[in-house]
Amino acid sequence: MQSIEQRVRKFLRETFPVANETELTAEQSLLESGVLDSIGVLNLMTWLEREFAIYVEDHEVVPENIDGIGALVRYVESKRAEAGLTE
Template sequence: MNKTELLDILQDIHPEVDYEKEKSLIDSGIFDSFDIVTLISEIAEEFDIKVPANEITPDNFNSLEAIITLLVELE
């Protein structure tokens, strides 16, 4: 899993967001359910990592760091 590639995916979803600083992508309403579905689909395609339904929680997608942690655990 490559952080730069993940950032590219995130920038495609919301280019206006500073993912290095933002810590509440879900809680602040930046990401909606469609964005999460898009992100999970792109992660599966780019990294061949399947995100199980039980891992799709706000805590796992609120920040770049949280997403990286989740993906490293699922690799």
């Protein structure tokens, strides 16, 4: 089974062509690097909900939770723990 980080990286590479142009570090900004724009954020949030069986609250869509692969992994882990889900 792939880790959360591997699944997020695969989704980004398959969905956003800019993600293939550089090797993204875990803490690199997805917004500043041009991987995500506002529509991309919506697409990503929808995918996170479906892929990880979580519900993303509107107030949680902030850079601290979504602007980097590391931030996304931590966010998904916390949401899954909150819901009592494990990998």
